[in-house]
Amino acid sequence: MRTMLACLVYLLVALSALAQSVTSLSGTVTDPTGAVVPNATVTVENVDTGLKRSTSSDAAGGYSFPQLAPGTYRVTASAPGFRTITVPDVRMLVNNPATVNIRMEVGQITETIAVTAEAVQVNTTDASIGNAIGTKPIVQLPLNARNIITLLATQPGVVFTTEGDTDSRNGAVNGGKSDQANVTLDGVDVNDQMDRYAFTSVLRVTPDSVQEFRVTTLNATADQGRSSGAQVVLVTKSGTNELHGSLYHYHRNTVTTANGFFNNLSGVERPKLIRNIFGASAGGPLRKNRLFLFGNFEGRRDARDGTAVRYVPSMLMRQGILQYQRRDGSIGTVTPEELAAKLDPRGVNQAVLKLLQTYPAPNDFTVGDNLNIVGFRFKAPTPLRWNTYIARLDYILDSASKHTLFVRGSLQNDNEKGMPQFPGQPPNSVTLRNNKGFATGLTSLLRPDLISNFRWGLTRVGWEATGIAKFSPVTLRGLDSPVGLTRGFAAAIPTYTLAEDMNWIRGKHNVQFGAVIRWTRNRRNTDQNSWSSASANASWLVDSGAGLSRPWPDMASTQITYFRYAVADVLGLITQGNAQYNYRVDGTVLKEGEPVLRNFANEEYEFYIQDNWRATRGLTITAGLRYSLMPPYYEQNGQQVSPNIPIGDWFNLRGALAGQGKSQMEAGRISFVPRDQGGRPLYAFHKKNFAPRLALAYSPQGSDGLSRFFFGGPGRSAIRLGWGMFYDLFGSGLMRAYDATAFGLSTRLVNPSAVLDVHT
DSSP, X not given: OHHHHHHHHHXXXXXXXXXXXXXXXXXXXXXXXXXXXXXXXXXXXXXXTOOEEEEEOOTTSEEEEEEEOSEEEEEEEEOTTBOEEEEEEEEEOTTOOEEOOEEOXXXXXXXXXXXXXXXXXXXXXXXXXXXXXXXXXXHHSOOGGGOTHHHHTTSTTBOOOOTTOOOTTTTOBTTBOGGGOEEEETTEEOOOTTTOOTTOOSSOOOGGGEEEEEEEEEOOOTTTOSSSSOEEEEEEOOOOSSOEEEEEEEEEOGGGOOOOHHHHHHTOOOOOEEEEEEEEEEEEEEETXXXXXXXXXEEEEEEEEEEEXXXXXXXXXXXXXXXXXXXXXXXXXXXXXXXXXXTOTTOSOHHHHHHHTTSOOOOBOSSTTSSSEEEEEEEEEOOEEEEEEEEEEEEEOSTTOOEEEEEEEEEEEEEEEOOBSSTTSOBSOEEEEOOEEEEEEEEEEEETTEEEEEEEEEEEEEEEEOOOOOSOOEEETTSOOSSXXXXXXXXXXEEEEEEEEEEEEETTEEEEEEEEEEEEEEEEEEOTTSOOEEEEOGGGSGGGGGGGTTTOTTBOGGGHHHHHHHHHHHHTOXXXXXXXXXXXXXXXXXXXXXXXXXXXXXXXXXXXXXXXEXXXXXXXXXXXXXXXXXXXXXXXXXXXXXESSOHHHHHHHHHHHHHTTOOGGGGOOOOEEEGGGTOOOSSOOOOOEEEEEEEEEEOOOOOSHHHHHHHOSTTSOOEEEEEEOOOOOOHHHHHHHHHHSOTTTEEEEEOOSSSOOTTO
């Protein structure tokens, strides 16, 4: 069914569309008196590649060039009875409609006049809000670690807490949720399909490889607005007719870094930070005016230290001696003999004491209770090695410049070592990435009034975090484990994008239509949920372990919780057990520690149509409709079940039985049905996601008097109004939650709390 639907989409729209990495140029041709000049020939030429396109002004003197690649253009206008006008160096920014109004002068067409003008970067076309940032600020502005994410996040309306922060507020845009951002690179999806972090391209974009980008923060049109968050469009540099390149090396040293307050307090030396970022880029013609190549390599090496603070036992606690603060502020001492006499005749657990003595001596007394459970702060090497490779080939297929093809490839190899649990131990985890992707696009001038913009691409995330704990641990609450308890996780996430925009210019109307198809697979392998565990957890006892502190009634209330933890730890009271069982859909029980394998699949089909109608020289009306068809995520290998009755219905039935005084047994038992045997999907398949959009843009046309004083002249000011309906994407988050707590496929049995006491 899904294959047939994909084929139908292919046939209906000749391949389909998303927010593209293109822009548009429009304007009006007038004579010296301000009267419009119809049928004037207007030509745009890319000064870097020589690509040309021509059109004629309509009866109202207007002209339009949709689907232009970002870059610098030369605009030429000619008409019988007028001199030829040339406007050089017109800068076009990605997804940022520009306006160039041309005033002709009477004369012979063979006479040419070069005028100084620039494209007015005032959006007089729609109501979208956002800024385009070009090559110069990207390369020249000082960016921490040359990360252009800091430029993306500084747009008006964006909530930015700190770089790398996973807080859900970080990256929220104008009230939209942060996980609803949509990021494309050269028109192809590069979103983080795992966690949906805002402004995240899973293919790294280096400053020297980015031509420019635009962030639409509000009122995205039907051809752009996949979701309610920011729409981020990035474009890779192309080669040009001129050979150009760069060679760079950036160095940051520990000399310019200050130590932290708590490190100084604990006597920990300043962590090392030596960062080297180096690389080279080059672009030029393989065949002048036709074939161009650009490439960029960038490496990053961080010789750095990380800092961590672990909770460790005090020197007295390692001997079984505990302390507590009395209400009067004095310090009381509890010996092993007192613990045996007042709580447990077996006394302190010698195996626990032996374990406590393996911890390093504490050096930080700002954490824990500062008596029994204290801190150990240290630094350790956390080196980082990144390599990024980017290349792009552009080819003008014909001498008339009607068909332009590009191919872009990206590859990155990353290795990051995390902190060890304690000094001298191996890193708790090592993160490896080998993300890669390619994109290809074809822009075709099928007729003077019909333009096609096709995109096809694959973005593959290869990600692994190694773990070092291959056993079922017993932990002591309040203390960090003496060894790391990290588990392994690996994922391969390919995302395929198939897209096209069609632009049909009909008089004053620019009609756009198309669709986008995305296929995502999330292949996961993890043992994070494969091990059982146990804990000396005082809070699991009757009355949250009140019996452990009751023999010392003079204890200050602020000390009670940590004191109970310490008592349960030294007595070795293993109060909580967590038994973990994982199953296959056929009922087979996986062995302890055996990884859980999943392959989640997702498809998205989106269609849109919109009309950009230039009702008058100053008024443009844009109306569009976007339709999204997004089937629920599903486990491709059939490892997915659902209860035989919706859980909500089951609880409602139990409530009704209780109201009638009947037994709850009449509600029946819940059983689980495999997806391939009639089970329900992970969530409902919504098929009515129609998202209309409307925008009005009015640009005052007065060229003198008060109108010029207030509005600057034709095309220099805009009054805009926009409205739209958007739908959030939520399948990825539900998939992750389902994967961690899959009813019927994963069971965690825990002994009930508030049943055991110190004696049992």
